[in-house]
Every structure is written in structure tokens, then in C-alpha cells.
Amino acid sequence: MNFSIAEENYIKAIWHLQQADNNVTTNELAAELQTKPASVTDMLKRLKEKKLLNYQPYYGVKLNADGKKVALSIIRKHRLWEFFLVEKLKFNWDEVHAIAEELEHVSSNELIKRLDDFLGNPRFDPHGDPIPDGSGKMETLNQISLHELKENISATVTGVGDQTSSLLELLNKKNISIGTKLEIKQRNSFDASVEIKLRNQPLITLSEQLAKKIFVKTV
Template identity: 65%
Template sequence: MLNYSTSEENYIKAIFHLQRQDGTVTTNELANELKTKPASVTDMMKKLKVKKLLNYQPYQGFRLTNEGNKVALGIIRRHRLWEYFLAEKLKFSWDEVHEVAEELEHVSNKKLIDKLDEFLGFPRTDPHGDPIPDANGKIEISKKICLTAMALNTIGVVSSVSDQSSEILELLEHKKIAIGTKLEVKKKFEFDNSMEVKIGRQPAFTISNQLAENIFVLSN
């Protein structure tokens, strides 16, 4: 496995995440995700194509090749292992780990990462509930779904929150919703797409559609 620059790695990772949702990724989407300009994206796409990490024809959008996906999974492995380390060992709170892991993930020493994995006891998911690829790049398919997509009267374990603003954290804290909380959907209202949910045997309470769209759960 070759070595890639921090910048290249950030592009690869962003494409990987965007293509999960979209299939194919566009220049503007990627520029927006990386807070850069479309022209810079085009430049980098040419580079990654030459390195055979990317399928790309001008104006047609792009996807990672198999090799590109492998590289992406390596970066994600590093990122999530460091997140786990930060939360579990250094006692960072789950909303602080992402930013620090963004820096640590670019240290790409294979032995370091494999020994870190072992030291942590081969964790299966990071503090947000996202699965950690193993040393071979294998990753469990996440059964993670959005709270809005849950069927009535099913229970899900909160595994991640996509927005991480202090505003959403304030609201989550008030509603006593955290990573690991078990939520049961009791009612959905078509008018505003709000829903009523319960935690354990406590009385049901209301969640707005905006909030529900940012909460993801693991369900059986």
C-alpha cells in the first residue's frame, strides 16, 4: 500500500462517505464537503485518476476504484481506532473525539495501528457506533438507520448523531438522549413529521422531524 498526502487522504475519505449515499459524487458536492473550490476538486480528481484510485470522466462525476475503496477503509480504520482510544482511554467526550482523530488518522504506520487495535482489545465500533474496519479492510455492514425510518413500536439503540453543533447537544441533553440510549417509536404525525418516543418505562415525549433526522440507531 502506497502512501498518500494528507490532502489526498481527505479527498478519498470524503468521496467514500458521499458515494455511500449518492452512488456517484459530483464536483460541487465534494467542494462543499471539503470547504474548498470546485476548481481545486477537479485538479485533485485528475491526480487521483492517474493514481488509479478513481474512475473519472470529465463532467461525469466520480467513484472510487476498488483500490480507492481499500485506501479509504484504511483511513477510516485509523480514524475510528483513534476515536475509540480518545474516548475510552483519554476520557474525551464522544462529541470531541472526531476533530482530534481527523489529525491522528493521517499517521499511516501500519504497525502502529495494528498494535493500537490490539491494545484497545479489537473494538468493533467507534464511540459513535460506527463499525471499525479490521486490519484487512473488512467492515461489518452497519444496520444503522435514521430514527425517521424506524417502524412503530420497535426499539433502537442510539449510535450516532450527524450534526454536532452545541445547539443539538443542548437539546439532546435536555431530552436525556445519548449514545447507547434505547428509544422506542410510539407515534408518527404526518402533519409535521414529528414523532413520540419512549425511553424504557418513562412516559413518551415528542421529537421534531429536524431532530429525528439527525439521530441514527442500530435496530434488530
């Protein structure tokens, strides 16, 4: 089966929202896709026709097995292209999302197979998100948010909460990227901000909002 770019974007958006929420609403989707609820309803009817999802009018939507498979193949493409852009073309991690949004719709499966091999079958994209394999399987690394990390426990940054440029630029400024080792030294109860230490560096402060968007794994 072959899908339009618009259809692929809906499938991908539903998949992402479904991770957090399980049941996805029309308004959530409209916000995510920068479109109107009425347009979403239209598309959901079409995707239901194509048997990619369970859609109950007024009660939201959920991808079925076929829909998830399509979603994961798009996500695989997206993340492989992001890896290519950073690793080979030397883009910064905060510049690649929009370009990968276009590249992910190029249809050739042979292309993706060869790109994967060319890149050395990477398992994580530049933001730390796992890259699904050809059959849709994907590692789940049990990371926690920095906000939940206990004090004085050494951890490594493994991912970020989203790819908005404002978040990624702030992380660049604070010298935090995937693989960075850090430790929480103090918490400020007033605003839930945390004081963290990077190797041999003075303490820096991260706001609660920021700490919640940084995912880490303890060593």
C-alpha cells in the same frame, strides 16, 4: 504507496459521498471539503494519475478498488482513534471528531495494529459506526432510521447520521446515546415529529430532522 494529507482527505470525502450517491460530483466534493470546484478538478486529475479512482471530466468520480482500500484504512484509523479518545482519555463523543481528523494521518501501520489490540479490537466507534478491520472488511448492521421505526416497537440506538457538534449536543441534551433503548409512542402528522419514550421517563418530542439522523435496531 504514500499519500499527502490533502490527498487522504479527498479520498475519504469521496468514499463518504459515494456511500450515499455512488457517483460523486465536483460541487459535492467542493462543499464537503470546504474548497472550490476548480481545486477539486485539479486534485481529481492527480488522483486519477495515481490510479485510485475513475474520473470522467464533467461526469463525476468514483473510487476504484485501490481507492476504496486506501479510504477504508484511513477510516479505520479515524474510528480507532475516536474510540481511544472517548474510552481512554474520557472525551465526550461530540469532542473527538476534529482531533481524530488529525490523528488519522499518522502513517505507521504497526501503530494502528497495536492501538487496535490495546483497545481490545473494538468493532464500533463512539458514534456507532463500524470500524473496518486491517483488510478493509467492515460489519454492516441493518439499522433503520428512527423516523422509519414503527410505533410501540422497542429499539436500541446504534448510530447517528453525522458527527456535527450541533447534532451530538442535542442528543446529549435529550439523553440519547449509542445503546439507548427507546420506543415511538406517537407520531404527529402535522410536522412528522415523533413522541418517544426512554425507559421510565416521560415522553419527549423529536423533530423529523432529528429522527432521521438517529439509527436504531429493533430487538
